[in-house]
Structure formats: structure tokens, C-alpha cells
Amino acid sequence: MEDGRIPVTIITGFLGAGKTTFLNNLIQKYPEKKFAIIENEFGEIGIDSGLIIGADENIFELSNGCICCSLNNDFFSAIDRLLKGPYEFNHLLIETTGIANPLNIVKPFIDNTNIQYHFKIGSVICLADAENMEDMLDEQKEVEQQLALSDIVLLNKIDLVHESYVAELKAKILKRNPMATVHPVEFAKVDSIDLLDTFSYSGNKIEMSTLKFAPLSGTQSHDTHSHHHEHEIVSEGFVFNEVFDLDLFSLWMRHYLYFNKSTIFRVKGILGFHDMPERYIFHAVKGSFVFDQGREWAEEKPFSKLVFIGKHIDRDALLKNLQKLVYKKEKVTEN
């Protein structure tokens, strides 16, 4: 803690780039740190905080809105609770939503005197998905903003692309942000990279790199509708107090993601399946998906939660489809 203030690390990166994976690695890498975490999820159903290992009591989940658009009261009240509550921490991690412009999160740490008094930005770390970054750069301006505003870029998922392409991507990142340090990584593994307390971040850097971007047209001051207009990306969450049929679910999801890969950026969920004692963590990024085995349900009644993030999502149609995937004792023969 350079000057007694609490260092803050802001973790940004587009939907599915590996932010939560990185957050977990970071917590394990620095066991001596006491982290407080502000987790901002896009959508009303919080999933990510359930996926963070080992910092339960210090996690603040802001899941109803995007802190980038409206640095809303939730954010300030989380900071307030952190400072006034019984929390023991010496480092603050903020995971932004995948569609956040980090400038709006960095700002209060630079221009709000109360926040500035207690906190100091250590670094802004951007996760870039090597497989999808190039496409997303064309489609979503947030990806460019995130790269430009970070001082460390973790070019993640290099296991999914060719080595020569990694060098190309690195050059593309540096073109947008010559001041960034770029580390190619797999599964956001950062064992040999120094990331915290480097204090390599400076306000000047942000300003320099943000000169390239037009301001967010004052949308922060408007109501929450601007959130959707700004990003055109919506999040639809579904909760079932039932379990799914694994075969039906996998088959349907594969097709759904394939046919909607240009509009569905991200699906994640905590799922229960018939005859499976454990919960499954489901992740889809564009067309690809994985199931990770989670804890056993044990005494808990299995449920299923899913969040779809993308454009032009037909909620009703999706709900009808998902309902058909719920496990039923007697096989339903109708279509």
C-alpha cells in the first residue's frame, strides 16, 4: 500500500473473455491479501458471485444494472458499506460487466474526493479473448474502449488459436493502446506475472488513451433506458426450480448457439440435471460451450438458473424452449 490508501484493481474485458476465471486465479495467487470484491453483473440474476472461490464474506454483488452506464447508488453504497462495515480487507477488486466502458468506473477513483481519500487505482486489467477479439472489435465498441483504457492486457484463450495469430493480436492491441503490457495467457493463468501493487496505472494514461473516444454522450445522467440504447445488448435470466434433461438440454443448446452465434454473445448458468448429484456450471461464449462440474447438491433442492446475453433475444420463445428441456418423469411425446 504505497501511501496508505487501499489499492484497487479493476478487471474488465468483454463478455466471456475470462474475467471470473482470472479473479479466482488472482485470489489464489495472493493468499496473503484480504480482498474485497465488487462484482457487477449484467442482468438481474447474479451468477458470478457463486463462482468466486474463497472470499464469500467480502463480495458485493451489483447485479441490477451496469455500473459503467450509471455509476449508480448501488456502487457508492457498496463502497460506503465497505468502508463503514465490519469488513477486513486491504485490496479492492472490481469485476465490471463485459459491456462496461471502464472509464466510468475509473472516474470516481480519480474525481470523487471521498473515494480518492481511501482508495487508489493500482491497475486496470483487461481480459481479451484471443478467439473472438477480432470479430468483437468490429462489432462492439466497448471492446476497443476496454483495451484502450487498460494498462495490463491479458490476451487469454491462446490455447484456442494459432501461435502466429497471437503475435498478430498482440500487435492489434498495442496499436490501440501502446502503453499497455500484453501477456498472452491460457485460462487466465498469471502465476509468473506481477499484477498487484505495481501502481503502473496513472490518470494521465487513461486520459491519453481516451482522447481517441467520443464521450458516452452524457448517457450517465439519463434514466436506465439508456443502458439498452447505449449497448443494444440485453440480458435475459431464467430460474427453474426443476432440473433439466441433460441430453435434451445439450442437443438444444448446441443448435441454439449455432444458429444464433451472431447475436448471442454469452450464456451462463448453474444447472441441475436429472440423475446428477452435482450442480453443473455452464458457460457459452458465442458458439462454444462447456459444462464444469460443481459442488454436490447434498441437502439443497436442485434448481437451474440461466442467463442469456446478446442482441434481439426473444424471451418468450426462449422460455418456451427451455421449458421443454425440463426433465419430466413421463416422456412427453408432443412437440
Ligand SMILES: Nc1nc2c(ncn2[C@@H]2O[C@H](COP(=O)(O)OP(=O)(O)OP(=O)(O)O)[C@@H](O)[C@H]2O)c(=O)[nH]1
Ligand atoms: N479454452 C479456454 N477456455 C477458457 C479460457 N479462459 C477461460 N475459459 C472459459 O471461458 C468461459 C468464460 O470464462 P469466465 O471467466 O466466466 O468469463 P467472464 O469474462 O467472467 O464472463 P462474463 O462474466 O460473462 O463476462 C468459461 O467456460 C471458462 O472456463 C482459456 O484460456 N481457454
